[in-house]
Amino acid sequence: MRPIVHIPKSVLSTPARRVITFDKKLQQLIADMKETLLAAKNPKGVGLAAPQVGAALQLFLTKPSAKDDIRVFINPEIIHMEQEDPKEKKLEHLEGCLSIPNIWGDVKRAPTLTIHYQDEHGAAHEETMTGFLATIIQHETDHINGILFTQRVLEQKNKLYQNAKDDNGKEILEEIVI
Ligand code: ZN
Numbered sequence: 001m002r003p004i005v006h007i008p009k010s011v012l013s014t015p016a017r018r019v020i021t022f023d024k025k026l027q028q029l030i031a032d033m034k035e036t037l038l039a040a041k042n043p044k045g046v047g048l049a050a051p052q053v054g055a056a057l058q059l060f061l062t063k064p065s066a067k068d069d070i071r072v073f074i075n076p077e078i079i080h081m082e083q084e085d086p087k088e089k090k091l092e093h094l095e096g097c098l099s100i101p102n103i104w105g106d107v108k109r110a111p112t113l114t115i116h117y118q119d120e121h122g123a124a125h126e127e128t129m130t131g132f133l134a135t136i137i138q139h140e141t142d143h144i145n146g147i148l149f150t151q152r153v154l155e156q157k158n159k160l161y162q163n164a165k166d167d168n169g170k171e172i173l174e175e176i177v178i
Contacts, residue, residue: 001035002053004098007148009054012099015146016049016056019074022122029055030120034070037061043096047136049143052099060140064132074118076141079126082112092158093135095149102163104173105153109135 005011019026029050037048049060063070092106114128115137129137139149153160164174 001039002032004036004040005052005054006099006101009099011051011054011056012143012148013146014051014056016051016058016144018058019118022074022118022120026057026059027120029053029057030059030061030072033059033061037063037070040098042101043098045098046132047140048098049140051143051146058144060144062133062136062140064136072120073115073137073140074120074122076115076117076137076144078113078138078141079116080114080128081110081138083110094161095135095139095153097139097149100148100150103150103176104161104163105150106156106158107139107149107152108156108158109138113137115141 033048033050033053036053037045039045040048046064047060047062050057058075060073060076061070062068062073092108094104095107096104111134112128112130113134114126116124116126118124142149142152150160160176160178161173162176164172166172
């Protein structure tokens with residue numbers, strides 16, 4: 001397991017390097033990241049990118065739900081993103097990030113994408129994804145490129161929220177006024 005790096009560490013805002021050698025060191029990093037992702041409880045981890053544990057490499061993990069296995073994506077490249085249908089309802093979801101504790105925001109993501117990536121052994125794959133997995137892939141690919149979800153929230157002129165407590169001590173989300 002490795003400690004999670006928080007903002008404003010520069011590794012989170014720097015584009016990561018391509019993975020060239022699929023050696024023992026890389027396998028150890030992947031094993032450590034899997035432990036770190038499984039241990040993340042607040043918020044529960046659904047994805048983890050290598051820069052979030054301080055490793056500036058193009059590598060991330062996904063785990064959309066408790067029943068899903070952890071998947072490994074290396075040197076990911078989104079080669080196609082479906083443009084949104086203007087007649088459709090906005091596909092906005094509240095996102096959070098293990099590297100930005102207690103902050104939330106609505107981000108609109110493409111509903112479908114095609115990604116080219118390598119697995120932990122270096123084999124190349126191409127796959128089309130939809131739904132929550134597609135959202136996670138876009139969030140994690142942004143990490144690989146040094147982009148945080150808060151930047152997407154601001155670009156889309158959406159609102160940011162923080163965890164707070166109301167007068168009765170109940171957990172609520174409070175809008176952050178910038
Ligand atoms: Zn994140």
